[in-house]
Amino acid sequence: MTVERRTILKAGLATAASVAMPTVLRAQAAPFRIGLLTVKTGPLAQGGIQMEQGLATFLKEKNNILAGRKVEVIVADTGGNPAGARTKAQEVVERDKVNIILGPLAAFELLALTDYVRQQQIPLISLAAAEDVTQRSTNPWVIRPSATSGQCSHVMGDYAAKEMKLKRVATICEDFAFGHEQVGAFLRVFEENGGKVVKKLWPPLNAPDFTPFIAQIGNVDGVFMGFAGSNPLKFLRAYADLGLKGQIPVTGGWTALDDALLKSFGDEAVGAMSATFYTSDHNTESNKRFVAAMAKDYDVIPGAYSAGMYIAGQCVEAAIAKLDGKTDDKQALMAALKGLSLTDTPRGAFSFDQNGNVVGDVFIRRCERQGGKLVNKTIKTYEKVSQFWTYDPAEFVKQPVYSRDYPPAKNLQ
Amino acid sequence: MTSNPGRTGFVLLLLAILATLPLWMTSLYYVNIASQILFWAVFALGLNVLVGYGGLVSLGHAGLFGFSGYVAALLMVNGYSHAAALPAAIIGTLLMTAVFAALALRSTGISFLMITLALGQILWGIAYRWADVTRGDNGVNVAGRPSPFGIDLTEPRAFYVAVFITFILCLLSMLALVRSPYGASLRGTRDQPRRMRALGFNVWMIRFIAFLFSGFWTAVAGILFIYYNQFISPQVMALQTSAEALLMVISGGTATLAGPVVGAAIVVIMKNVVSAYVERWNMVLGIIFVLIISFMPEGLVPGTARLWRSMMGRRRAAKMPLGLKVAGEGSR
Numbered sequence: 001m002t003v004e005r006r007t008i009l010k011a012g013l014a015t016a017a018s019v020a021m022p023t024v025l026r027a028q029a030a031p032f033r034i035g036l037l038t039v040k041t042g043p044l045a046q047g048g049i050q051m052e053q054g055l056a057t058f059l060k061e062k063n064n065i066l067a068g069r070k071v072e073v074i075v076a077d078t079g080g081n082p083a084g085a086r087t088k089a090q091e092v093v094e095r096d097k098v099n100i101i102l103g104p105l106a107a108f109e110l111l112a113l114t115d116y117v118r119q120q121q122i123p124l125i126s127l128a129a130a131e132d133v134t135q136r137s138t139n140p141w142v143i144r145p146s147a148t149s150g151q152c153s154h155v156m157g158d159y160a161a162k163e164m165k166l167k168r169v170a171t172i173c174e175d176f177a178f179g180h181e182q183v184g185a186f187l188r189v190f191e192e193n194g195g196k197v198v199k200k201l202w203p204p205l206n207a208p209d210f211t212p213f214i215a216q217i218g219n220v221d222g223v224f225m226g227f228a229g230s231n232p233l234k235f236l237r238a239y240a241d242l243g244l245k246g247q248i249p250v251t252g253g254w255t256a257l258d259d260a261l262l263k264s265f266g267d268e269a270v271g272a273m274s275a276t277f278y279t280s281d282h283n284t285e286s287n288k289r290f291v292a293a294m295a296k297d298y299d300v301i302p303g304a305y306s307a308g309m310y311i312a313g314q315c316v317e318a319a320i321a322k323l324d325g326k327t328d329d330k331q332a333l334m335a336a337l338k339g340l341s342l343t344d345t346p347r348g349a350f351s352f353d354q355n356g357n358v359v360g361d362v363f364i365r366r367c368e369r370q371g372g373k374l375v376n377k378t379i380k381t382y383e384k385v386s387q388f389w390t391y392d393p394a395e396f397v398k399q400p401v402y403s404r405d406y407p408p409a410k411n412l413q
Numbered sequence: 414m415t416s417n418p419g420r421t422g423f424v425l426l427l428l429a430i431l432a433t434l435p436l437w438m439t440s441l442y443y444v445n446i447a448s449q450i451l452f453w454a455v456f457a458l459g460l461n462v463l464v465g466y467g468g469l470v471s472l473g474h475a476g477l478f479g480f481s482g483y484v485a486a487l488l489m490v491n492g493y494s495h496a497a498a499l500p501a502a503i504i505g506t507l508l509m510t511a512v513f514a515a516l517a518l519r520s521t522g523i524s525f526l527m528i529t530l531a532l533g534q535i536l537w538g539i540a541y542r543w544a545d546v547t548r549g550d551n552g553v554n555v556a557g558r559p560s561p562f563g564i565d566l567t568e569p570r571a572f573y574v575a576v577f578i579t580f581i582l583c584l585l586s587m588l589a590l591v592r593s594p595y596g597a598s599l600r601g602t603r604d605q606p607r608r609m610r611a612l613g614f615n616v617w618m619i620r621f622i623a624f625l626f627s628g629f630w631t632a633v634a635g636i637l638f639i640y641y642n643q644f645i646s647p648q649v650m651a652l653q654t655s656a657e658a659l660l661m662v663i664s665g666g667t668a669t670l671a672g673p674v675v676g677a678a679i680v681v682i683m684k685n686v687v688s689a690y691v692e693r694w695n696m697v698l699g700i701i702f703v704l705i706i707s708f709m710p711e712g713l714v715p716g717t718a719r720l721w722r723s724m725m726g727r728r729r730a731a732k733m734p735l736g737l738k739v740a741g742e743g744s745r
Contacts, residue, residue, distance in 0.1 A: 040692060041688075041693075041694070041695050076688075076689060077688050077689075077692070077694075079684065079688070081648050082552060082642070082644060082646050082648055082649070083638075083642055083648075083649060084684065084685075086642050086644065087445075087446075087449070087684075087685050088685075090442060090445055091442055091685070091689065094440065094441045094442040094445070095440055095442035095443075107550075107551070108550055108551065108552060108646050108648065111551055111552055111554070111644065111646070112552065112642065112644040112646065113644075114554070115554050115556075115643055115644070116643070130551070132551075176550045177549065177550040177551050180549075180550075401551075403544060403549070404544060404549075
């Protein structure tokens, strides 16, 4: 193979050196190989690029050496579709012989390759939110330091009912699994605390304009929106244009007011509430380094996608350290990853539950204008939030997974 | 269809290389890529029956492809054996194809294209929305591959051989179709439907059979697809898949046997191999298609053959005296 494979290390000296004297380098120490499944083409590419930036920032900070092991990253573009994700997983595992997979981005991508990862026994650190991979069909080879779809909207449901004192809410979310699961989680907690979801709206993923949907929200005192990607921008703009901003408060899930979107928002976002596992104003040492490096190298405020991959990198480092660099035993590597309990990460302290999903803080934030800039100001922190919220895990997984119609909305009008 | 010993030898050599691929290809990853090329080629060959020989451009074949995959996957998930699921998927898809054909064959040309597009989108919508049955966006995971005659197809090389055998059967059936009187009448309905009707042929029935034949191989490709990925979700039924399959057929060369195969190879290699080296692989794919359309509007395979012939012809012409050249031209 004469073509030099694309890796994010190309800026470093590694590329030049390995071309010049490949055998010498390989003989010294086999590098720990990370396969990053991201999306660089198609509608999901924006999030995918942020993932890559987050991981690159972490590795640059560590000079490509994690706990004494040299690290090599192979970046693969899944194209944002399930078959592509599956093929790219095969590529990084079978051809590039990676020790671990980071990613993918979208829930349906993770679902397409979960069986493959199990067969091949390759540890995977997921960003994708598909609930059942750590719930009803738990994959022992997956950990998820980000969040399930519902993990943050459980919290939003609680906050909306108890602190915002909302009574009647309309939900609006893209019509796909990530949206269904977010709304299901919000609805369950919100209604158990006395609220009523009176309208569920499901615009298609590529709806050009949300005005017709906003027109249907009716007589409510709050809105929950679970949009992802660039749809929150379109939604809030249309919402403000219709004169509803400031009249009916908007709440959102962890993608709805992601910090990476702030530079694209205008005044229409001011006052919107969101629940998320990562907030760029978080006060840990690693987060300050991370935010500063992202601002310096890419001129962006990092959001949950890039933070998720920075944190994934920290998990890898901690696991290698735990094993003293001996990562060849895949079972041991997986056990080390699952047993991690980190304190200094951009999202704060966290650990994993028995299913490999994160137990960590979730932040309630309000979007405000400070010194001319939009910021998401943290106003409440829910500590050690589990994917099961306050429910018993065994009882929780006996219920069907959150969907378009589950839990049933009894108060629709 | 004149038999050309040079060409036959070349094709046999290529097939021999493909047949022995598991023996000399050391990387399992490339074995898997080869499997993908071959089952996409089966899909493209199936589509080519309609597009190339029947002159009926369908944009709904991804619906049939996914339908077959979904039927097989859902039956297996609900406890049916491979032996029950596979025939059910093929027969089910044939019935669905018959419905497609009955509706779409009321017209030709652009209207045919639009009707098949609409039908394909309906199937996509059902897969997406009827979540109680299809599990919607979350898709269906299939636990394993079958073990025909005790050979476990979980092993990539064994699976490749199974796909290769299917591919060869498909190719042979296409060859038989093209050379049969029925194949001639199908091409007749493409070029001169009114004259065919005047000659007493049942044009509608000829097209209907072609649609079923196409649907059959589409169903087979759909089954190979779910066994390969062991997962299916609505994305695969979307318009993009139909368009991609059509691109394979058109870029390789419609109404040829090798064209769809070459087209499938180009698309799969671009998507999976080149994308590892070139970030903007979509652009490369686009440029390749533009180049093909500009310089070989008839497709890569017939276009290359034409260039080859004219090159050989020129060389022969240079060697021959003038009078003989004219005679040589005439005898071809």
